[in-house]
Every structure is written in structure tokens, then in C-alpha cells.
Amino acid sequence: MDPASAAMNPSSAAMITSTLLVMLSLIFCFFLFLYLLCSLLPRAFAAGRAAPRKLSLPPGSMGWPYVGETFQLYSNNPDTFFALKQKRYGPIFKTHILGCPCVMVSSPEAARFVLVTRAHLFKPTFPASKERMLGRQAVFFQQGDYHARLRRLILRAFLPEAIRRSVARIEAVALRTLQSWDGRLVNTFQEMKTYAFNVAIVSIFGKDELSYLEELKQCYYTLEKGYNSMPINLPGTLFFSAMKARKQLAHIVAKIVSSRRKQRTNEANNDLLGSFMEAQEALSDDQIADNMIGVIFAARDTTASVLTWIVKYLGDNPSILQAVTEEQEEVMKKKEAGNEEKSLTWADTKRMPLTLRVIQETMRVASILSFTFREAVEDVEYEGYLIPKGWKVLPLFRNIHHSPENFSDPEKFDPSRFEASPKPNTFLPFGNGTHACPGNELAKLEMLVLLHHLTTKYRWSMSGYESGIQFGPFALPLNGLPLRFSLKSPVEDRAA
Numbered sequence: 001m002d003p004a005s006a007a008m009n010p011s012s013a014a015m016i017t018s019t020l021l022v023m024l025s026l027i028f029c030f031f032l033f034l035y036l037l038c039s040l041l042p043r044a045f046a047a048g049r050a051a052p053r054k055l056s057l058p059p060g061s062m063g064w065p066y067v068g069e070t071f072q073l074y075s076n077n078p079d080t081f082f083a084l085k086q087k088r089y090g091p092i093f094k095t096h097i098l099g100c101p102c103v104m105v106s107s108p109e110a111a112r113f114v115l116v117t118r119a120h121l122f123k124p125t126f127p128a129s130k131e132r133m134l135g136r137q138a139v140f141f142q143q144g145d146y147h148a149r150l151r152r153l154i155l156r157a158f159l160p161e162a163i164r165r166s167v168a169r170i171e172a173v174a175l176r177t178l179q180s181w182d183g184r185l186v187n188t189f190q191e192m193k194t195y196a197f198n199v200a201i202v203s204i205f206g207k208d209e210l211s212y213l214e215e216l217k218q219c220y221y222t223l224e225k226g227y228n229s230m231p232i233n234l235p236g237t238l239f240f241s242a243m244k245a246r247k248q249l250a251h252i253v254a255k256i257v258s259s260r261r262k263q264r265t266n267e268a269n270n271d272l273l274g275s276f277m278e279a280q281e282a283l284s285d286d287q288i289a290d291n292m293i294g295v296i297f298a299a300r301d302t303t304a305s306v307l308t309w310i311v312k313y314l315g316d317n318p319s320i321l322q323a324v325t326e327e328q329e330e331v332m333k334k335k336e337a338g339n340e341e342k343s344l345t346w347a348d349t350k351r352m353p354l355t356l357r358v359i360q361e362t363m364r365v366a367s368i369l370s371f372t373f374r375e376a377v378e379d380v381e382y383e384g385y386l387i388p389k390g391w392k393v394l395p396l397f398r399n400i401h402h403s404p405e406n407f408s409d410p411e412k413f414d415p416s417r418f419e420a421s422p423k424p425n426t427f428l429p430f431g432n433g434t435h436a437c438p439g440n441e442l443a444k445l446e447m448l449v450l451l452h453h454l455t456t457k458y459r460w461s462m463s464g465y466e467s468g469i470q471f472g473p474f475a476l477p478l479n480g481l482p483l484r485f486s487l488k489s490p491v492e493d494r495a496a
Helices: 003-007 010-048 070-075 078-089 108-117 128-134 144-158 160-181 188-205 213-225 238-263 266-270 272-276 285-316 318-337 353-366 397-401 415-419 440-457 490-495
Strands: 092-097 100-105 122-124 184-187 374-376 380-382 385-387 392-395 458-461 482-487
Touching: 070 078, 070 092, 078 092, 078 397, 100 108, 108 392, 108 397, 128 238, 128 285, 144 160, 144 272, 144 285, 160 184, 160 188, 160 440, 184 188, 188 213, 188 272, 188 285, 188 440, 213 238, 213 285, 238 272, 238 285, 272 285, 285 318, 285 353, 285 440, 318 353, 318 440, 353 415, 353 440, 374 392, 440 458
Parallel strands: 100 392
Antiparallel strands: 092 100, 122 374, 184 482, 380 385, 458 482
């Protein structure tokens, strides 16, 4: 058909026009569909993604301005403080102590989160006042390579392979300590502090007779009095006196380091100071001083507190005391029967399982370290709550140790519960993770040595004893547990 014919056919023209309109409509709808698809899909994907949540702080009270709830924590029973907080707010809550905003956590899972699985998000720290007292370069406050180096040096001096050579020296300190108590009414805690301090000196400096010993003691005693004071550095305050003593302590340590360098003896490497002074480690005098003072702090009051509670619990539980005494006497009999050396050995301390369980149960019940300090290095989410960067985070060891979910009848003193291993992350007397106390083996050794001689050679009585607990900062028997110690008579020894 030619064009003229088509033009002359009205129905054909109408059909072509109709087809074109349909095609144009389809093309329009197709591009409209593409447009809508491209504009709506991003919104759909955005709607499908989880919108950023605005996390809230954990529940709790921040207390008074600046002082927060410091006095409530340190002047009362910490069990009461923590229990009331946990009952009201749950296992995670905020507070404010020693000038720092804090988040406290009280479950084994939370403790593991902070100390182990997400440890890189929480650097070890104390309040700034405590860091100044102990020394900012001490191992407690470090992370990364420097911390790893310090920890390696401390472990080299305090692992079993090293401290097994110190048994005789620790035993000599224990015997002198007990002899000084004979026939006297003593403040048990203060005497245990002296014992722990002298063992620390032996372990750090390798000698129990130092010309600087008394000066070290006096400066350290002044330092510890201000340890939990408010950080007000003005003349007449405890904090001011403590910081002055801290400066003098660093000066004394520097003199000891200088003297050690002049000696250049091989024996120097058998103690902690020798480990720190190895040439290839290149620690500065300030770094050595900070860590020496820090180790004395860590080795003294906590060990003394545990020993004081052990004596208290043994006195309150005669059957347990009798069982421990029999175990220690058996150690003596085996040494005599085998013609072994008279002094205690490392192997002897491995034959004291019941005594070790008494130590473990004491650390659980007494929970000398109620908590430890960490600091969030960035904003952290835990259990739907925000832990802001810079806030202190405190795993509450005391709550974990006293939870009936972790230990049946938790207030009862029962060493037999440690015949089986406790559930993971429920027994944390030395902390957990890479920052766990590196001196825990030394602490247990000095306790075992003292208890061996105490139970086999001495008896004690509570003269005019008043039952009760005092706080600040550690929980202790009232008045430091005044006791009268005396040597057992030959008749008692033969009966045993």
C-alpha cells in the first residue's frame, strides 16, 4: 500500500496513533518505575539498618559534688554499701568516689568483660591522687609494651622457680617475728604488717638487713596514712605529709640503686631490684623507684590483712585450727623421719593442702580487695549502658565472692569448698587477666611459712577481745585483733 492509500485509510491511521500512545505510556511508566526505585531503595535500606541508639548511663547516684560517695564507701561496711547499691540498681551502677565518676559491676561475666575479654578497652588506673603516691610509672598503671616488660621483670623475680630459693630467708623473718610476740599482747594486724614489710624488703632487695630499713619503714608508714585521704595538697593534711614521704622514699631507693651499681655482684640478680637493674632492660632510676614503692604497697597491707583474718578464723573454728595444726606437725614429722634439713623447703610447702584451702577461703570471705580500678579508653557499651571514655570502672570482687549464686552459704567460713575448683571468674583475690597480681605465689608462700611455725609452736588467746569489724580502707577485725601469743609448753609439744 502506497502512502496515498494509507492516508486515505482513516482506520489504519487511528490504529497507528493508538499504538504509539500505548508505547509512549509504557516507556513513561518504565522510567517512572526506575525513578521511584532509585529514590526509594536507599530509604528502604536505611530503614532496615539499626538506627544509632542513644545509650544511657547506668542507674545510680553520684552523691555530693566533688566528694561523691567516698565517705559512704570508706567509713562504713563495704558489704552494706555494695549490697544496697546492687539491690537498688542491679549488677551495674554508677557512683562517684575519690573525685572520679565510676561504673561498678558485680557479676562474674562483667568482671571477665572488663579484665579479660575487652581488657584493651579498660586501662589499669587508680585515682590521680593514688597514682601520684605510688608513682605514675609503676606497673599498675601501664598497658602495652612497657607493661609487658615490667611484668616480665617482676615475674622473673616472683615466679616459683625464683622464690623457691627465698624460703629460708622468709622463714628467718617469720621466726624472728613470732619470737618477738612471745608472752605479749599485740595488735595482730600491725605485727603482720611488719612481717609482710620485712618479707617485701627481702624479696625486693635480697637482704633482710639494710642500713636504710628503718628509714624506709617510717617513710612508708607516713605514706600509707594518706593513701585514702582526699587529695588536698596543703600543709597539715594527710595527703601533703604522704607526698612528702613519697619524695623521701624515692630518694632512699635511688641511694640503694646507686649502692647496688657499685657492688656489681652476681647475687644482685636474684632479687627484684636486680631484675629491674639488668643493663639490657634500661629502666631509669625513676621507673625503678616507682615500681619498688608500688611493689612494697602491693605486698604489704593486703597480705597482712589476710594473715590477720586467718588467725581470727582459726581462733573462731577450733576444729579447723586442730586440722591445720595436725597437717603442719605431719610436715615436721616427715622431715625428722627422713633426716631432711631442719629448715622448711619449697617441697615442704607443697605438703600443706588444707592450710592452702584455709588461705583461699579467708581471701574469699574477707575479700581484702573489694574492687580494682580500670578506666575506659573509649566509649564502651555494656549490657545496653554507656560507659563513657575516661570513667573509672570497678569490678566488685567482694560482691562476686559473697554471692550465693557463686558460693553456697557464702558467709560461712568453710575451707572444704575449695576441694573443688570454683566456677570460672568467681574467685578473684588476685584479679584476672594480664594485670593479675604477679606476686600471688610469693604472698601464698609467706603465709604458709608463718602459719607452719605459728600453729606448731604457738598458742594464742583473745584477751578482752571485742567482736566487730573496722573499715578504712580494708575490712579488719576490730582494733586490729589484739591477741596474746605464747610458746607451747614441752608437754603440749609431746601431746601433739
